[in-house]
Amino acid sequence: MVVPHPRQLGVSARDEVLARIRAANANAGLGLGGAVDGPRADGDVAIPRDYRGGGGPAPGSPPLLDLLRRRLIDYRASVVDAAPGDEPAAIRAALAAASVGPTPGSAERGGGAVLVPPGLPASWCPAGVVDDGFTAVELDGFAAVVTACAAACALTGTIALDGSPDQGRRAITLVPDVHVCVVRADQVVHGVPDLLARLDPTRPITLISGPSATSDIEFERVEGVHGPRTLTVILVAAPPAPA
Amino acid sequence: MTATFLGIPAPAGVGQLRGDRPFPAAARDALADSQLRRNLGHATGVIRTKRAAAVGELDDWEQLRLAGEAIKRATMARLDDHLVRLEAEVSARGGTVHWARDANEANAIVTGLVQATGATELVKVKSMATQEIGLNAALADAGIIAHETDLAELIIQLGDDVPSHILVPAIHRNRAEIRELFGRKMPGVDPSLTAEPRRLAMAARAHLRRTFLRARVAVSGANFAVADTGALVVVESEGNGRMCLTLPETLITVMGIEKVVPSWRDLEVFLQLLPRSSTGERMNPYTSIWTGVTPGDGPRSFHLVLLDNGRTAALGDAVGRDALHCIRCSACLNVCPVYERVGGHAYGSIYPGPIGAVLSPQLTGIHAGSDDNASLPYASSLCGACYDVCPVRIDIPSLLVRLRTAHVDAARARPLPTAEALTMAAAAWVMSSPTRFAAAETASRLGRLGGRASGRLSSLPPPLSAWTSSRDAPRPPEETFRQWWSRTRGNSA
Numbered sequence: 001m002v003v004p005h006p007r008q009l010g011v012s013a014r015d016e017v018l019a020r021i022r023a024a025n026a027n028a029g030l031g032l033g034g035a036v037d038g039p040r041a042d043g044d045v046a047i048p049r050d051y052r053g054g055g056g057p058a059p060g061s062p063p064l065l066d067l068l069r070r071r072l073i074d075y076r077a078s079v080v081d082a083a084p085g086d087e088p089a090a091i092r093a094a095l096a097a098a099s100v101g102p103t104p105g106s107a108e109r110g111g112g113a114v115l116v117p118p119g120l121p122a123s124w125c126p127a128g129v130v131d132d133g134f135t136a137v138e139l140d141g142f143a144a145v146v147t148a149c150a151a152a153c154a155l156t157g158t159i160a161l162d163g164s165p166d167q168g169r170r171a172i173t174l175v176p177d178v179h180v181c182v183v184r185a186d187q188v189v190h191g192v193p194d195l196l197a198r199l200d201p202t203r204p205i206t207l208i209s210g211p212s213a214t215s216d217i218e219f220e221r222v223e224g225v226h227g228p229r230t231l232t233v234i235l236v237a238a239p240p241a242p243a
Numbered sequence: 244m245t246a247t248f249l250g251i252p253a254p255a256g257v258g259q260l261r262g263d264r265p266f267p268a269a270a271r272d273a274l275a276d277s278q279l280r281r282n283l284g285h286a287t288g289v290i291r292t293k294r295a296a297a298v299g300e301l302d303d304w305e306q307l308r309l310a311g312e313a314i315k316r317a318t319m320a321r322l323d324d325h326l327v328r329l330e331a332e333v334s335a336r337g338g339t340v341h342w343a344r345d346a347n348e349a350n351a352i353v354t355g356l357v358q359a360t361g362a363t364e365l366v367k368v369k370s371m372a373t374q375e376i377g378l379n380a381a382l383a384d385a386g387i388i389a390h391e392t393d394l395a396e397l398i399i400q401l402g403d404d405v406p407s408h409i410l411v412p413a414i415h416r417n418r419a420e421i422r423e424l425f426g427r428k429m430p431g432v433d434p435s436l437t438a439e440p441r442r443l444a445m446a447a448r449a450h451l452r453r454t455f456l457r458a459r460v461a462v463s464g465a466n467f468a469v470a471d472t473g474a475l476v477v478v479e480s481e482g483n484g485r486m487c488l489t490l491p492e493t494l495i496t497v498m499g500i501e502k503v504v505p506s507w508r509d510l511e512v513f514l515q516l517l518p519r520s521s522t523g524e525r526m527n528p529y530t531s532i533w534t535g536v537t538p539g540d541g542p543r544s545f546h547l548v549l550l551d552n553g554r555t556a557a558l559g560d561a562v563g564r565d566a567l568h569c570i571r572c573s574a575c576l577n578v579c580p581v582y583e584r585v586g587g588h589a590y591g592s593i594y595p596g597p598i599g600a601v602l603s604p605q606l607t608g609i610h611a612g613s614d615d616n617a618s619l620p621y622a623s624s625l626c627g628a629c630y631d632v633c634p635v636r637i638d639i640p641s642l643l644v645r646l647r648t649a650h651v652d653a654a655r656a657r658p659l660p661t662a663e664a665l666t667m668a669a670a671a672w673v674m675s676s677p678t679r680f681a682a683a684e685t686a687s688r689l690g691r692l693g694g695r696a697s698g699r700l701s702s703l704p705p706p707l708s709a710w711t712s713s714r715d716a717p718r719p720p721e722e723t724f725r726q727w728w729s730r731t732r733g734n735s736a
Contacts, residue, residue: 013343013348014330017342017344017549017551018323018326021326024250024558024559029561046313050303051512133539136490170488170489170540174482174485174490175490193508193511202474203537204533204534204537205533206485207529207530209524209526209528211528212482213481213528214394214480216394216413217440218289218418219293222440222444224441225483226448227481227485227486227529228482
């Protein structure tokens with residue numbers, strides 16, 4: 001039984017909120033008498049985790065790559081298949097298809113400059129301008145950005161970025177209108193549990209599933225609002241098994 | 244629950260947890276608005292179909308729901324520990340944690356933080372918590388302009404409107420209405436703008452781009468906060484969230500204390516449950532996850548405001564506390580036959596629909612008499628569709644019944660009986676005697692003097708007005724059952 005106490009002078013909001021929680025849990029029949037570190041009634045119930053966890057098809061297996069490809073296309077991303085080592089040509093093709101770069105039609109994208117994170121293999125996009133901390137306004141002048149990724153989830157068509165040197169800080173994949181993202185076969189896992197298990201939760205993470213979209217008007221999905229309106233994924237096949 | 248536990252409810256007079264009139268009155272106006280009903284019927288129908296398809300793709304959906312429910316239940320039982328852990332992890336990674344007992348305290352904290360930066364404007368990610376506490380109004384009082392950046396919130400803000408849905412706040416507006424609003428209120432908008440959703444979205448992109456690029460301060464909510472790593476999670480679609488979370492120097496996140504989850508692994512459940520329940524997508528386009536401050540990437544200053552505002556009052560009820568498990572997907576709104584017809588505004592609170600009907604009265608406290616939120620638990624037919632779709636299995640119908648009981652108990656405790664109590668006592672007296680009942684039946688035919696045209700009685704004199712203020716009474720029949728029986732079977736009996 002708890003008597004509500006008025007806001008007390010000298011008691012911090014932190015202490016008061018925590019005290020309210022303890023009182024509420026005691027009143028609801030939970031947390032009675034349990035030590036802070038000890039088990040509490042109902043507080044340590046086992047979580048039933050018999051949903052599909054990790055351990056689906058092997059990462060990078062052909063059925064997974066096929067599933068990822070279908071999911072990406074379903075949410076209006078473009079997919080370019082590439083063999084290992086063919087990244088530069090695939091990136092060139094992807095940029096050209098998005099009317100970016102030194103190709104006819106680049107004018108409508110303005111400038112045509114392509115931004116790359118500092119750790120992207122230099123051969124992938126030789127014309128790319130390496131990010132050295134451009135301001136938001138400067139980032140807005142770039143037509144496209146090319147990055148690698150941390151992992152990808154086939155079931156949901158999701159690409160994960162974690163700010164590693166080959167992906168760069170979060171702003172560079174946000175402001176330019178075209179994002180070309182290179183995904184290696186061995187980075188492709190099946191479901192959401194597999195994806196999260198591959199990520200370091202203390203890094204800045206962005207999960208991307210298709211281009212920016214909204215359903216705010218009559219719940220009709222429209223691709224392309226504030227984020228990149230074009231997302232192209234370069235899917236790099238696994239290297240051939242050694243003979 | 245013990246009746247003595249009252250908790251500390253959200254204060255009145257600030258924020259948006261109460262309407263300015265009771266649900267029945269607001270609902271009557273909404274029902275008479277045929278354009279609103281067409282807009283709602285169309286949008287909720289589309290969402291229901293999409294959700295069913297997205298959920299149907301997973302053969303472990305029920306297992307995910309059970310896991311989600313269990314994680315939330317376990318989290319609440321040790322909520323204090325998880326918040327302390329979260330505070331420690333966020334602080335260790337360069338963030339600053341603030342605690343707010345209520346809306347006024349949270350508004351004061353955020354206002355002070357913005358003022359300390361010297362900024363007079365900020366960008367906002369759609370957030371239920373900041374709507375709940377009325378943050379924009381508090382900032383405006385301090386001369387700070389808050390730019391809503393979610394497309395629907397922009398539509399609401401431009402139209403001086405209030406949200407009517409948790410996920411799609413402008414669901415009550417159709418494309419033609421939005422086109423008209425943009426033409427009138429969006430500076431420099433292309434006069435040839437059409438009502439095509441794609442064109443409208445592009446107009447919003449152009450309108451907000453410069454604001455994003457110059458913003459120095461952002462305010463967000465949070466879908467989840469992971470206690471054991473200090474990670475904050477914002478789930479969105481448009482990229483306005485990423486803009487706000489990434490570009491400004493200062494980020495202030497306001498989060499209800501119930502949003503914490505214990506461990507990183509728990510996200511594998513909620514990041515499956517939420518998008519499929521909410522937008523009917525396998526995954527929402529963008530999810531941002533960050534811990535504290537990362538040098539060289541994103542804001543240099545991060546503040547997390549942990550908000551109570553009545554949540555601990557709800558937590559004190561052994562049944563009602565389940566409403567705190569809500570992950571704000573809005574699936575229950577979309578399947579609710581009441582919501583589909585009256586829309587979100589009728590509920591008064593920023594939390595409408597079935598979950599709002601159980602959450603809002605608990606946050607504000609339930610009082611006897613004319614409290615505007617006291618009628619919300621009655622805004623349901625108890626059909627149970629909300630429970631079926633809830634991704635964390637909140638038994639909303641049982642909570643509604645629980646709150647109705649609490650409301651009646653509160654009324655019973657008052658020194659003067661209510662009209663309802665008097666009526667019930669009178670009915671008991673009448674029905675306990677055949678003679679009195681027959682007399683009452685005959686007397687009821689007086690009711691045939693009213694409702695000739697419609698066949699129903701919409702307004703009766705007090706104390707019967709207590710009934711007809713929220714529902715119609717059928718016009719009494721020409722003859723009573725007993726009269727019919729004696730006329731048709733009387734002789735053979």
